[in-house]
Amino acid sequence: MTDEPGVEDLLRELAPQVLGVLARRHNDFADAEDAVQEALLAAAVQWPADGVPANPRGWLLAVASHKLADLWRSEAARHRREAVAALRDPSTAPEVxxxxxxxxxxxxxxxxxxxxxxxxxxxxxxxxxxxxxxxxxxxxxxxxxxxxxxxxxxxxxxxxxxxxxxxxxxxxxxxxxxxxxxxxxxxxxxxxxxxxxEVTRADLCAEAIRLTRRLNASLPDHEEVAGLLSLMLLTDARHPARTGAHGELVPLDRQDRTLWNQNMIGEGLALISATLPRGKVGYYQLLAAVAAVHDEAKTAEDTDWPQILALYGLLTRVSANPLVALNRAVAAAMVHGPVAGLAALEGLGEELAGSHRLDAVRGHLWEMAGDLTKAVVHYRQAAARTTSQAERRYLRARAATLNVEG
Amino acid sequence: MKYMLLMNHAPTGNEPAIETCTAEEMRASGAHMDQIRQELVESGELLGAAGLADPDTAKLVISGGDAPVVTDGPFAELKEFLAGYWLIDVDSEERAIEIAARTSAAPGAGGRPTRRPIEVRAVMRGADPEL
Incomplete structure (x- = not known):
């Protein structure tokens, strides 16, 4: 919005507050939202140049009210004149x-x-x-x-x-x-x-974390919101290690763990450790717990796979998502060997038919089992089916490497 | 999810050629396409669209030793060529197919649908976070 982070943060903190007042006062969320957006754009230009007003919230509310009046005047057919007049009267603003x-x-x-x-x-x-x-x-x-x-x-x-x-x-x-x-x-x-x-990502992750953090602050006793925030932190902490020097995807077991963001891991672990014992365990808390097990392992070999397998066992009880069952099969392979993993994949075919993920996991498990020919076939099939460029590159590279070794 | 809808043109195919359409039929066809386009703009699903010039005006470029090798059209060997595309961002593959089907139903000669095949291709995404 502007080059000055102070103003930007302030505007984004105030935006929902101002919108809330305006939408409540006039019982018109849609128009109020347009008016607040215009007020924010005006502030983003004026504040860095003229300085932040003494009462920034009042400034935004006043400007947004004017914008709303303008908006309604141009839509006079839909709104009567009294509604516009009411905008001029600040006494109608109830405080919540x-x-x-x-x-x-x-x-x-x-x-x-x-x-x-x-x-x-x-x-x-x-x-x-x-x-x-x-x-x-x-x-x-x-x-x-x-x-x-x-x-x-x-x-x-x-x-x-x-x-x-x-x-x-x-x-x-x-x-x-x-x-x-x-x-x-x-x-x-x-x-x-x-x-x-390239494995890119926009600020959407940061935005999701910011909004979830805010939600968690207003509902501190809600276990799943805390679980979701923890999951996001524990996942995003690994982001710096996820991409190699040439923009290629680096899977979890090959990541340079020294690149993981320890602050985020610390916060995510503290959250999930405080939340799980409360007892109302749900989907996001369990996913966060899995992420926590990965993040706590110093090396890929140190990963507590029996723990992850147990968590996926609980996850299959709270979620019918076939990807959960797929990940459980991977965990089963890590604990009991690739044959057990491949057996766990039986019966998943129908739900995941045509999904590249099933083939990618099959490729991985056949590779673990030492059948490189089968692994190559499944990696190639997965590469042909994925709509992710980064994953396609990774899968093709994997197939090419095994083809040489095999 | 982003998809590209590709309309290919096969001059030797058995689809009704645009040349046999009356002026009125051509207008009807154009209006059909404009209508779809307008709806996709309004719904916030259209990211871009373009029709491509006739392949007779195309150039084929291949990297050479010192200078690229450039061949001018027309290319008699072309059985099918890309006539135009729409880039859309929709909620599901079903929706992309629905739009493609409406495009394929554009009226041609005699007001009958051209039933021109539309290729629906997913645009590649980044990778999902690992669980």
Whole structure:
């Protein structure tokens, strides 16, 4: 947004607070969101030049209110004049805690009625305070395309009559699950966004961590939110070691572990250690626990695979995700040998038919078993099926290496 | 998920050639394509699209010793060539197929769908984080 990190951080901290007040006051999330976005853009230009105003939140609220009045005047057919007049009267602003507002915003943007592809950019803009241009860059799409996508997401919210309010306590768990899912996908998207052969990632990982951290701060007793934050930290900590000198993918067992971010590992471990004993164990906590076992191993050989196998055993009870079963087979191979791993893969074929992952794991297990010919066949098949450039390169290289050895 | 929809043109194929269309039929075909394009812009799914000039105007370039070897078209040996593409970003492969099917249904001679095959190709992504 600007070159001055202080202003940028401040704006992004204030964005959901200001939007919360405005959306609540006028009961129009969609227009209020547009108005706040314009106010943020104005502040990003003016504050670094003229200095941050004495009451930055009040400044943003005033500017956003004016923008909203302008917006409504241009849409006079939809709104009556009184609504515009009400904007001039600051006494109509009820005060609610900023934390509640941020949470309500997050719950609305991640509403299960929205497809996740709409929820992610809308969350980044409305809750994260990012500009459309920044979000478009992160997803490698043109800015007008991203603008249309966000507008469409808000139209859906308006057309479905979804209110900007905290849901009743009975609904909260399910709505939070939707939020966790969106944040987890946002994090994964950071890895997946790539147009070239290099293992790139946008700031989406950092954004997902920031938003999850904020959610965890407002709901410190929620085990799965803590688990999700821990999972993100423990995964992202390994990022610096994931790419080789030529941009190639480096698998976990070959990574230079001295490159792992020990601060993030420390924070992730502390979180998951404090959360697991509370007893309400769920999907993200278990994934975080697996990540923790990997991160605690000084070398790949030190990895406590029996522990990982046990955790995947628990994961298969809470999740029907076939990738969990696939990873459990890998863990079984590491504990009981490749024959056990290959046996565990039987029956997975149907659910993962056509998936490159199944072939990649088969290749890996046949390699462990010493049947290089079969390993090469499966690595090649996986390479032909993946839609990830980095993975294709890795799989092809693996097949080529074994072909020479075999 | 990003996909590229590729429209190939086979001059020797049995699809109804654009030359046999009346002016009205050509307009109908163009309107069909414009309509799809407009909808994809509005939905925030279209990243880019282009039609390509006739292969007669193409040049084939191959790296040589000192200077590249450049061959001018037309290339009589071409059975099929790329006529144009759409780059889209959609929620699912099903959605990409749906858009391709509508494109393939563009009206041709006599108002009948051209049923021109559209290639749906996934754009490569980065790698997912390891679990």
């Amino acid at each position: 805690s900023g934390t509640d507002d941020s949470l309500a915003l997050l719950l609305l943007c991640c509403h299960p009625a929205l497809p996740t592809s709409a929820a992610i950019p809308l969350t980044l803009r409305a809750v994260g305070g990012l500009t459309t241009a920044e979000i478009a860059r992160a997803f490698l799409v043109p800015e007008p395309t991203m603008g249309k996508r966000i507008a469409r997401a808000k139209r859906r919210i308006r057309d479905s009559g979804l209110p900007f309010a905290l849901p009743n306590p009975a609904e909260l768990p399910e709505r939070l699950r939707a939020v966790e899912h969106v944040l987890y996908l946002m994090f994964n998207e950071g890895y997946a966004v790539s147009s070239g052969p």
